[in-house]
Amino acid sequence: MVRRPIGIVVNGVTGRMGYRQHLVRSLLAIREQGGLPLADGSRLWPEPVLVGRNAAKLADIAARHDLTEWTTDLTEALARPDVEIYFDAQLTRLREKAVRLAIEAGKHIYVEKPTADTLTGAVELARLADAAGVKHGVVQDKLFLPGLRKLARLVRGGFFGRILSIRGEFGYWVFEGDWQSPQRPSWNYRVEDGGGIVVDMFPHWHYVMEDLFGRVTAVTARIATHIPERVDESGAPYRATADDAAYGIFELEGGIIAQINSSWAVRVYRDELVEFQVDGTEGSAVAGLRECRVQHRAVTPRPVWNPDQPETTDYRSQWQLVPDNEEFDNGFKVQWELFLRHVVEDAPYRQDLWAGARGVQLAELGLRSAHEGRRLEVQPL
Numbered sequence: 051m052v053r054r055p056i057g058i059v060v061n062g063v064t065g066r067m068g069y070r071q072h073l074v075r076s077l078l079a080i081r082e083q084g085g086l087p088l089a090d091g092s093r094l095w096p097e098p099v100l101v102g103r104n105a106a107k108l109a110d111i112a113a114r115h116d117l118t119e120w121t122t123d124l125t126e127a128l129a130r131p132d133v134e135i136y137f138d139a140q141l142t143r144l145r146e147k148a149v150r151l152a153i154e155a156g157k158h159i160y161v162e163k164p165t166a167d168t169l170t171g172a173v174e175l176a177r178l179a180d181a182a183g184v185k186h187g188v189v190q191d192k193l194f195l196p197g198l199r200k201l202a203r204l205v206r207g208g209f210f211g212r213i214l215s216i217r218g219e220f221g222y223w224v225f226e227g228d229w230q231s232p233q234r235p236s237w238n239y240r241v242e243d244g245g246g247i248v249v250d251m252f253p254h255w256h257y258v259m260e261d262l263f264g265r266v267t268a269v270t271a272r273i274a275t276h277i278p279e280r281v282d283e284s285g286a287p288y289r290a291t292a293d294d295a296a297y298g299i300f301e302l303e304g305g306i307i308a309q310i311n312s313s314w315a316v317r318v319y320r321d322e323l324v325e326f327q328v329d330g331t332e333g334s335a336v337a338g339l340r341e342c343r344v345q346h347r348a349v350t351p352r353p354v355w356n357p358d359q360p361e362t363t364d365y366r367s368q369w370q371l372v373p374d375n376e377e378f379d380n381g382f383k384v385q386w387e388l389f390l391r392h393v394v395e396d397a398p399y400r401q402d403l404w405a406g407a408r409g410v411q412l413a414e415l416g417l418r419s420a421h422e423g424r425r426l427e428v429q430p431l
């Protein structure tokens with residue numbers, strides 16, 4: 051078997067996403083399966099070059115996974131001729147500058163969302179990448195979750211008839227840090243560090259809505275900072291300046307209305323941490339990370355409002371589980387494989403920096419809608 055090595059700078063590899071999802075569960079997982087089989091019979095073999103600020107942490111990760119290539123000098127990593135792809139999972143605020151350097155160095159670009167911290171920056175990156183003739187992509191992992199893949203299958207199979215509305219519920223309690231350690235990095239709660247749930251989650255909701263249901267045409271949002279003070283990783287209290295909850299209404303082409311709650315200050319009484327209910331004239335579905343349940347028009351029960359009687363109907367039992375019908379791999383890995391094929395075999399790839407910029411646009415408009423207290427239309431980029 052011929053191995054075709056491909057050098058990939060992994061910047062921000064010490065972070066939650068960079069290490070676990072992208073290095074271990076994607077790039078190293080591709081190696082564990084013997085590389086990515088290509089059309090010419092060879093196997094693409096990712097060769098990660100770890101980049102970060104802390105040499106000791108990089109050396110430790112490299113040693114743990116039998117890797118040899120790491121550096122704290124991004125320019126040096128980008129100068130390597132064997133590096134073809136620059137991947138960025140750093141703090142969002144740092145992304146734009148690093149991606150610009152990588153484009154200048156002629157590398158293909160793959161980045162975490164949001165692609166930049168302003169729409170102007172995100173559009174500029176997409177333009178620069180196009181002008182340089184490099185391939186580019188943004189992580190849209192939720193599209194590859196089993197629950198959402200099954201939901202997409204229902205949409206494409208015409209299950210819903212005319213789709214009326216979507217209601218999304220996302221969130222869980224993120225500990226304040228005083229009596230139990232917080233399960234997310236503190237920068238997420240500081241607007242000056244690029245934090246906030248709108249900036250974090252609206253890009254996700256954007257590509258989910260756009261890919262499954264159609265273009266988002268308008269947004270109305272209300273945001274809140276429910277927990278104004280938190281305690282950081284070192285035990286020091288800090289003021290949470292960023293929004294930790296967002297209540298958004300999105301209008302989609304075709305008249306579909308989506309309403310999505312996102313919160314880090316909500317306790318879970320749901321089957322999964324994110325759930326989308328889609329109602330259509332012919333049927334409804336509720337999709338989570340893994341599962342998807344449906345109720346067809348023909349089997350829709352007739353609930354009767356009667357507060358004088360105790361509830362005797364188990365509504366949840368009236369829904370039918372959508373079968374897997376295929377094997378679902380880790381979503382981050384599936385998307386890496388698509389992007390790698392796009393780079394080396396020119397396979398089609400939709401999740402580019404323009405799609406990323408549209409996600410940043412929705413986040414920016416969501417924040418503006420909340421600050422100005424009004425509905426805003428989304429202009430095509």
Ligand SMILES: NC(=O)c1ccc[n+]([C@@H]2O[C@H](COP(=O)([O-])OP(=O)(O)OC[C@H]3O[C@@H](n4cnc5c(N)ncnc54)[C@H](O)[C@@H]3O)[C@@H](O)[C@H]2O)c1
Nearest residue numbers: 062063064065066067068139140141142162163164191235
């Ligand atoms: N696709 C997803 O589902 C998903 C989920 C969470 C986060 N993200 C995105 O991934 C990126 C990283 O998020 P994360 O949760 O892994 O964050 P994290 O704090 O765990 O990691 C941040 C990375 O940036 C590096 N960094 C560089 N300069 C830094 C500085 N001054 N302060 C702190 N870190 C610095 C850190 O060393 C680390 O490698 C963000 O852009 C975020 O929006 C995506």
